[in-house]
Amino acid sequence: MHRDHSKLICDISELTALFTDTANLDSLLQKIVEMIAHHMNAGVCSVYLYYEEADELVLKATQGLRLDSVGQVKLKLGEGLTGKALLEMRPVCEGNARLHPSFRLFTGIGEEKFCSFMAVPILRGQNRIGVMTLQSEQKDHFTAEDVNIFRAVTSQLANTIEMAKLLIGINKTVPDEKKTAVRVSQLKFVKGRSGAEGFAMGEAVVVRLPALEDMLAVGSEQPLTLEHLRAAVLATERQLESFQKAIETKLFDVASLIFSAQILMLKDQAMLGAMEALINSGATPQEAVRQVVAEYVARFDKMPNAFLREKRYDVIDVGRRLLENLVGVRGVERQYARKIVIARELLPSDALKLSTQGVQGVVLLSGGVTSHVAVLARSLNIPLIIADEEALLSLAPQAVLLLDGEQGNVYVDPEPGVVAAFKEKEALRKGAAQACRNVKARTLTKDGAVVHLLANINLLGDLAVAKDYQAEGVGLYRTEFPFIVRSDFPTEEEQYVIYRKLVEIMKGRPITFRTLDIGGDKALSYYDYAKEANPFLGLRSIRFSLRHQDVFAQQVRAILRAGAVSPVRIMFPMVSSLDDFFAARAVVVECAAQLKSSGIPHLAAPEIGVMIETPSAVEMSDELAREAAFFSVGTNDLIQYVLAVDRTNEKVADLYVPHHPSVLRALERTARAAVRHKKDISICGDMAHDPRYMPFLLGIGIRSFSVDARYILKIQERIMSLDTTSARQTAEKLLGLVSIVAIEKELASEYPVA
Numbered sequence: 001m002h003r004d005h006s007k008l009i010c011d012i013s014e015l016t017a018l019f020t021d022t023a024n025l026d027s028l029l030q031k032i033v034e035m036i037a038h039h040m041n042a043g044v045c046s047v048y049l050y051y052e053e054a055d056e057l058v059l060k061a062t063q064g065l066r067l068d069s070v071g072q073v074k075l076k077l078g079e080g081l082t083g084k085a086l087l088e089m090r091p092v093c094e095g096n097a098r099l100h101p102s103f104r105l106f107t108g109i110g111e112e113k114f115c116s117f118m119a120v121p122i123l124r125g126q127n128r129i130g131v132m133t134l135q136s137e138q139k140d141h142f143t144a145e146d147v148n149i150f151r152a153v154t155s156q157l158a159n160t161i162e163m164a165k166l167l168i169g170i171n172k173t174v175p176d177e178k179k180t181a182v183r184v185s186q187l188k189f190v191k192g193r194s195g196a197e198g199f200a201m202g203e204a205v206v207v208r209l210p211a212l213e214d215m216l217a218v219g220s221e222q223p224l225t226l227e228h229l230r231a232a233v234l235a236t237e238r239q240l241e242s243f244q245k246a247i248e249t250k251l252f253d254v255a256s257l258i259f260s261a262q263i264l265m266l267k268d269q270a271m272l273g274a275m276e277a278l279i280n281s282g283a284t285p286q287e288a289v290r291q292v293v294a295e296y297v298a299r300f301d302k303m304p305n306a307f308l309r310e311k312r313y314d315v316i317d318v319g320r321r322l323l324e325n326l327v328g329v330r331g332v333e334r335q336y337a338r339k340i341v342i343a344r345e346l347l348p349s350d351a352l353k354l355s356t357q358g359v360q361g362v363v364l365l366s367g368g369v370t371s372h373v374a375v376l377a378r379s380l381n382i383p384l385i386i387a388d389e390e391a392l393l394s395l396a397p398q399a400v401l402l403l404d405g406e407q408g409n410v411y412v413d414p415e416p417g418v419v420a421a422f423k424e425k426e427a428l429r430k431g432a433a434q435a436c437r438n439v440k441a442r443t444l445t446k447d448g449a450v451v452h453l454l455a456n457i458n459l460l461g462d463l464a465v466a467k468d469y470q471a472e473g474v475g476l477y478r479t480e481f482p483f484i485v486r487s488d489f490p491t492e493e494e495q496y497v498i499y500r501k502l503v504e505i506m507k508g509r510p511i512t513f514r515t516l517d518i519g520g521d522k523a524l525s526y527y528d529y530a531k532e533a534n535p536f537l538g539l540r541s542i543r544f545s546l547r548h549q550d551v552f553a554q555q556v557r558a559i560l561r562a563g564a565v566s567p568v569r570i571m572f573p574m575v576s577s578l579d580d581f582f583a584a585r586a587v588v589v590e591c592a593a594q595l596k597s598s599g600i601p602h603l604a605a606p607e608i609g610v611m612i613e614t615p616s617a618v619e620m621s622d623e624l625a626r627e628a629a630f631f632s633v634g635t636n637d638l639i640q641y642v643l644a645v646d647r648t649n650e651k652v653a654d655l656y657v658p659h660h661p662s663v664l665r666a667l668e669r670t671a672r673a674a675v676r677h678k679k680d681i682s683i684c685g686d687m688a689h690d691p692r693y694m695p696f697l698l699g700i701g702i703r704s705f706s707v708d709a710r711y712i713l714k715i716q717e718r719i720m721s722l723d724t725t726s727a728r729q730t731a732e733k734l735l736g737l738v739s740i741v742a743i744e745k746e747l748a749s750e751y752p753v754a
């Protein structure tokens, strides 16, 4: 159908010319979307504005989607196709958007039935102002000409919208009280961030932590003394220790970290001494606790590092418990079974308490997705969403919430259609969870070659999933987690306890310990890095360990001691020369000698391998294969270093191509060196869980893969459908191709993506 685009442009410029009152921005946008939807014969036309400070795109007007979703649908820059258009500052046009990997469906806003999708960023120079989208029920509805016309429209609007935004200070992120009050009753949907995955539905219950002042107000008739405080400290210690015990089997490594910090605070003479001094100078014990806790909180609040700032919650947690024990009042114990808890903030021990009471899910108004509470929620299987929406605290009694912990979405009193859609999703999830039953004990190719599938482990809690999916062992244990969540380097003893537990759980199955891999994007909050311009090329991984041999030796000793229970393998990350490897291996040999001379049981001669993650290691792969017991290829890093593309930089994400000819050649060369020296080689980067690359990887001789255990079934099914002869032919064919495009074509013909 021919559409007269010049008329649309004229109408819009007329409208914008008439626009003089910024208070009417919303109605201007609404008129415009109606006009465009009609003109383009599209089911939906929407406009999103971008608020830089909050890094949020907010739906401001729509024709075709539910009107009450205006102001509620929020996206991050880069999220979904809409966010992608703005991030990349270019139009996105999809004939069937659902097939696009970036597509995000918002249920409950009437978006389900639309196929074709077009998003055009609204830009003023390099300033991101917003995005305009069109959707149609018909597939392939929009043409290249439509994209151009839509571009013209948005560029015409950009000026007006930017001006209006500036004038009404729309960029401010502080919520407007009046608006919040109006929205409470209308609140249908809140976009947050996912802290822990999963779906949950239940009645909402708001939990408010008593402020320290309120706790102090919980008076006691009886005058309290220093002795009462000492007794309260002991009682608090006992409570924390019993908490720790209760979850030790389930959350061994993390739980002990959380509570040991709190127990440490309780035992800290400086803290107790300060309280005692205040009591001696006339303060009541309650005042002393409150004052000292408040001082500590203030000190943590000033920390430049976000991780350390979160420690404030541990201090408050200890303080609250101490006060409760002091005045003999229990925190309000409530029934949370099957409820969704909404709280401004929660303490780690609250999360545990809630979990034992059968809470369905949690919505927090503040906190980081890497905070202790989020980590705990993940391991406790409680869906958790962090959503900064004040109105959630004032929901009507008995409001029902539906949490989509995958997308970070909160639905308030969801429509039956939304509930049904989620029930279906939940059934699929359960089905997927049971899929692990279909994993076979052995993985064989069609022609009978044996392939080993192992698990990557970050937390000991991941071992349960590894067991469900029958992982043959742990191919990569990322030892840095206990380092990252702490506020200081863990001691040899602390590491040993965690490592021994891992070895005991694995009962003799193979485990490969990767020594500390920090630096790059994994900074330690307590280590004072001199500012590095290029942290990925800086004091990272084995370089850090070799520079800090005391830290390194403690870790190695802890691993060797755990290895006394049953043998383990050790490998070093980011090795870039034989010299690195020799130096690191010498530390292991030296540690074994120390342990021997001290008479401490240990593994005397572990297999010592090397991760292949740098182009220089590939270049030296022949020599490294002669020296090392095994290779483990970290493709995540190898790709970034071979291609000089930062793996964490979304601006160059499209250049991060695993099937780049240079990467394929580097992999082949590495595999050839290992095979020639009869050394074991496995892939432990994300490339190992992409079924498209399996023929190539088998074809170059790889027979061992270490992946997040949830991928094991998918990979196993793929491997069992392949035979090694044709895999070799595929690999040869791919290695003969010299461009990314040609390789992509070949991969697509081998494994068409649905």
Ligand code: PEP
Pocket (backbone or CB within 6 Å): 476, 478, 517, 613, 633, 634, 635, 636, 637, 638, 684, 685, 686
């Ligand atoms: C890798 O680089 O591929 C790898 C497995 O290590 P990480 O992702 O922990 O850097």
Ligand code: MG
Pocket (backbone or CB within 6 Å): 573, 613, 634, 636, 637
């Ligand atoms: Mg790596």
